[in-house]
Amino acid sequence: MSGHVMVFAPTPLLTVTVDQPSDQPEIHLHPGGQGVWQARMIMSLGGEVVLCTALGGEIGQVLEPLLVSEGVELKAVVRDSGCGGYVHDRREGTRQEIVDVPGQPLSRHELDELYNLALGEGLSASVSVLSGPNHPALVPPDLYRRFAADLGANGGRVVVDLSGDHLGAVLESGVFFLKVSHEELIRDGRAAGDDEEELTRALYDLHDGGAESVVVSRADRPALALVDGEVFEVRMPRLQAADPRGAGDSMTAGVAAVVAAGGDLRTAIRTGAAAGALNVTRHGLGTGRLDSINGLVDRVELAPAVGRRQARTTPDELAGRAAER
Incomplete structure (x- = not known):
């Protein structure tokens, strides 16, 4: 396997932002x-990416050159129906949809x-990121189950x-790493509240359910990692946040x-x-200078959580599960 990342992005969007940083309004188009x-962000960190996606309609025709111009290696299938998009007005300092x-x-x-297409690329990549659709109804969940199973079974x-x-x-198939927010856990019924004990229980449940390692983000509070x-x-x-979206x-x-x-x-x-x-100090999602990110890494600490439960699975058992998958 090479050191690149395959990103599965089945439903990309065209983002249109109206802004006015000076006297005249501006219109920005981005994938x-x-x-x-x-x-x-992977490219901002110096990584190589193969982006596997589906493009169609007028929006798809606009998205393709925009994606290529960002330097990503694009692998796309042509779809009959159109891609999605949104228009935001940011002239008042906040995003108005x-x-x-x-x-x-x-x-x-x-x-x-x-x-x-994506399976072939994922089998040759060191890591595969399976990103979600911008609406749950656009791509069936079972596709993700099969994807995780086929990639995991082949190392x-x-x-x-x-x-x-x-x-x-x-x-159901097992994953190497899962990131999820505490709001999503509560919404999905996987956590009854946002207190640390409840979220810790959810971390272990997610691990027992098939995630080797888990991070639960908690908005402005420290994330929890298993x-x-x-x-x-x-x-x-x-x-100080310029735009709180995109941190996860x-x-x-x-x-x-x-x-x-x-x-x-x-x-x-x-x-x-x-x-x-x-990322939250910037207005562009998924952006950041590599030198600035590296300068912050040493200031990030993984501190043992107070009152954490004892692990229900030993490191050797974790390794065994990973090998089985």
């Missing part, structure tokens, strides 16, 4: 969606073509940032980039936390 933002078009669900044929490391039925599907059976608080410096995607991307380059998981989580912290 977006979870997988695109993750790929952008004007219109949000999720796009159409992928057809069975389009899903088969995209699956075969692939699968990294995900999913929730709902799509998270449940990949857990690594080798121990729970840690991910403590990082506080920075940047964290997931940072983990994937470091692991693909041969780094250990704890360093990967610290790097991901630094990338997420820096």
